[in-house]
Amino acid sequence: MSYERAVPTYCQGDHTFNVPMSLFANNRQNLCERLQKVEELPKNSVVLLQGGSQVSQDSTDRDLTFRQESYFQWCFGVSEADCYGVINVSTGKATLFIPKLPEAYRVWMGEIHPPSHFQAKYAIDDVKFIEQIPDALKEMKTGTLLTLRGVNTDSGLTTKEAAFDGISEFNVNNMILHKNISECRVIKTDLELQVLRYVNRVSSEAHKEVMRRVRPGWMEYQAESLFQHHVYTHGGCRHVAYTCIGATGDHCAILHYGHGGAPNDRKILDGDMCLFDMGGEYYCYASDITCSYPVNGKFTDDQKAIYNAVLKANRAVQKALKPGVSWVDMHLLADRVQLEELKRIGIIHGDVEEMMKVRLGALFMPHGLGHFMGHDVHDVGGYPEGGPARRSEAGLKSLRTARTMEAGMVLTIEPGIYFNWTVIEEALQNPEWSKFINEQEIRRFQNFGGVRIEDNVAVTEDGMEMLTCVPRDIEEIEALMAEGRRAPAPPTGTLLPSDKQ
Amino acid sequence: MSYERAVPTYCQGDHTFNVPMSLFANNRQNLCERLQKVEELPKNSVVLLQGGSQVSQDSTDRDLTFRQESYFQWCFGVSEADCYGVINVSTGKATLFIPKLPEAYRVWMGEIHPPSHFQAKYAIDDVKFIEQIPDALKEMKTGTLLTLRGVNTDSGLTTKEAAFDGISEFNVNNMILHKNISECRVIKTDLELQVLRYVNRVSSEAHKEVMRRVRPGWMEYQAESLFQHHVYTHGGCRHVAYTCIGATGDHCAILHYGHGGAPNDRKILDGDMCLFDMGGEYYCYASDITCSYPVNGKFTDDQKAIYNAVLKANRAVQKALKPGVSWVDMHLLADRVQLEELKRIGIIHGDVEEMMKVRLGALFMPHGLGHFMGHDVHDVGGYPEGGPARRSEAGLKSLRTARTMEAGMVLTIEPGIYFNWTVIEEALQNPEWSKFINEQEIRRFQNFGGVRIEDNVAVTEDGMEMLTCVPRDIEEIEALMAEGRRAPAPPTGTLLPSDKQ
Numbered sequence A, B: 001m002s003y004e005r006a007v008p009t010y011c012q013g014d015h016t017f018n019v020p021m022s023l024f025a026n027n028r029q030n031l032c033e034r035l036q037k038v039e040e041l042p043k044n045s046v047v048l049l050q051g052g053s054q055v056s057q058d059s060t061d062r063d064l065t066f067r068q069e070s071y072f073q074w075c076f077g078v079s080e081a082d083c084y085g086v087i088n089v090s091t092g093k094a095t096l097f098i099p100k101l102p103e104a105y106r107v108w109m110g111e112i113h114p115p116s117h118f119q120a121k122y123a124i125d126d127v128k129f130i131e132q133i134p135d136a137l138k139e140m141k142t143g144t145l146l147t148l149r150g151v152n153t154d155s156g157l158t159t160k161e162a163a164f165d166g167i168s169e170f171n172v173n174n175m176i177l178h179k180n181i182s183e184c185r186v187i188k189t190d191l192e193l194q195v196l197r198y199v200n201r202v203s204s205e206a207h208k209e210v211m212r213r214v215r216p217g218w219m220e221y222q223a224e225s226l227f228q229h230h231v232y233t234h235g236g237c238r239h240v241a242y243t244c245i246g247a248t249g250d251h252c253a254i255l256h257y258g259h260g261g262a263p264n265d266r267k268i269l270d271g272d273m274c275l276f277d278m279g280g281e282y283y284c285y286a287s288d289i290t291c292s293y294p295v296n297g298k299f300t301d302d303q304k305a306i307y308n309a310v311l312k313a314n315r316a317v318q319k320a321l322k323p324g325v326s327w328v329d330m331h332l333l334a335d336r337v338q339l340e341e342l343k344r345i346g347i348i349h350g351d352v353e354e355m356m357k358v359r360l361g362a363l364f365m366p367h368g369l370g371h372f373m374g375h376d377v378h379d380v381g382g383y384p385e386g387g388p389a390r391r392s393e394a395g396l397k398s399l400r401t402a403r404t405m406e407a408g409m410v411l412t413i414e415p416g417i418y419f420n421w422t423v424i425e426e427a428l429q430n431p432e433w434s435k436f437i438n439e440q441e442i443r444r445f446q447n448f449g450g451v452r453i454e455d456n457v458a459v460t461e462d463g464m465e466m467l468t469c470v471p472r473d474i475e476e477i478e479a480l481m482a483e484g485r486r487a488p489a490p491p492t493g494t495l496l497p498s499d500k501q
């Protein structure tokens, strides 16, 4: 067990990354230092967080495979459900509170470990039982409990505020913690960057394996399945960071394809583009990578043209990204490059400045250029109080942050060009947009779908660091896919009842 | 798309099973016929069910991959979230109510289909929007709405009763539906059995693939990953029916190993037993199969002895199972066979009748012999009103049903022998049990873990049908594992940062 080593770490076997528990001690210290500077901080403040709960499938006893709540994970790195944690803001001392398990647990669920086990496993100052929370808080002379209450600006959902039997005996303040801990999460530490590099590498390798093996005739979900298997078995990622988007053909234009109502269930045809947006998650650190390429391994001229337009936008942003630039400007830069390229290809015509004014870019890229990434694939802190507000213009309104870049921020750069035909049909009816569109040219792309090129990057002191490591140039992609096509095809077959076993 | 065929079906590509939508029409008809016989049925009763809701990971916008709620699925077979359905009990006419989607849906989630699309896809009599529920109910002269309210006897959780804006205008009765629909779900139709056969075959093949490929040095979760990949890519199973139990070594004694607190993260050592309890789920139909074998492919004498004891119990139950027998008696039969064998092996001694009286069997098999299986891996209907009550004795109290067998019931048969050492240490202190135990002999099994052999079966008119198709005899298992060991080993490697890419 990893926690029996000299330095307590999380890992999933020798072939996976060792995450030292000091990562979380470091996070807690950063949080305390930030809180200590808060003017209105009550005396003897203690942070109180409630961990994620084990959830069932509807009313059944089928437990969904547990994944820790992200704020709790960021503070404590604890994999078990139904815990609490507190941090004394003045001293930084952290205490984990675990449930007292019934005797039957050891038959059904495993050994019942004492608090000392978790203290060593997670390198936490102290571990007690949940029923001891009130006494422990009194013992540490708690003045005010800082609880987590705030709205996630992507989902609109409110965090679940901690509560325990006896909390009414304490002063509770829920106005301070959320904004400060979210702000801490925005700037990744060096230790966090190491994990994000690792999970990006794991997910990159899985994307490369899919590139090598995918063929016309596959079902989209077979790419999803292979990706998930690869990040789990080679990278120790039990979860993916989000439901895999295994879009092909005209499905590539559906930005969040892959959900229950559109579950990657199309057969991939020769000539189709693939848009595979998939990312593994290691110890609750996300990756979020999109690769776009033709299923048969050879780009057509049209596919090359659109792909290279998106790639040019991606690289322009990479080049411009550094502390001090506005993320909105990065979005506009990508838009501008893509419009210029679409004009060069002949799909649109006219003055690019005019196109920018009417936000024509959003016709082809309706989503935002990218988002923060960390414990959550769409990480928190995009729109803090006092920061730049959400814009209202098409495309820009979908940005998950409008902030000025700072070193330590981790984001996705994911420009894209999509041909969503019902949307384009409408645009052709809108004189403000249709005047720019070459209707005959664009009709050739009716079933094209789209291209997205999504990398994960960290902002550095003087630029950015690329975390993703997949082939991006067309020649590199075609070479890797050709390599995969020289390998023997994996066995196929059916498990249908008509078969011989 | 499958629903464009003459017969609307669900499938996941040509290599997967075609489920005709008549399966659900048939289920609805069975429900209506049953309800029509209910004496206290109010006039003009209409069944109202609310489908499962899309759920997020905590407060984030990360959607958990949707899986339909099982009662709703049993009635309608609808894969989309956030729907309602009603069935007119007198006429059998079914209406599906779908959410009206915002315009932005087609950019982010996919095409917005009209009601006629779902009517054809699911072969439902009528499809309307959710906002039309009150008017539609009035139009069909609804006397009373039958809503679903009842306790799941495995989880203790209550079903989520349907509610919609305007329900207060209607009479609602929540006392009738749950017991009757649960009873319908207990007896599987021929169409349902076909799907259960298919998903068992898919999961059996995946188990066989794991047997061929597993090696000492693997992490337990690599078996989980391979299993999940196999059922998805070859069988179209996006979900597994429950979190995979990838237990090895002494973890085999932990009955529900694999959860968040014990996530299949042990390295498998040469000589270890594997206990892999894994089942795919196809279109919300479960399978639940356990295979136990030594990771190195060769049983030791001790491993053979325990394995064959469990296999003998499994086969004794198979032979005895038929309509009219009590499931409690089947459990006791398995217990008796296992005790006789443990006595023969020399681990225990004394009179088996005396052992049965003190429930010594529960020391080695603390769980129930098996459970209903269908849409839920632990399917509903185990303890209906007026049926045999839950027993209080050790082992028997864990049975998920105590019912008398009927044709059409689908169950698991899963005897097991486990050496949970903390439990055995206690038993050695308990004179009522310790007098039967040969302490020196049992100590040899301290790190053995355990063996479970779990098959899925359907009760037929005169016996049972085996749905599972994995090797069970030791010679068959060793032959299959030897075959896998002759194949070239898959490439290994690490994705750690120190590696060359």
Ligand SMILES: [Mn+2]
Pocket: A288, A371, A412, A414, A454
């Ligand atoms: Mn993204």
Ligand SMILES: [Mn+2]
Pocket: B288, B371, B412, B414, B454
């Ligand atoms: Mn089972």
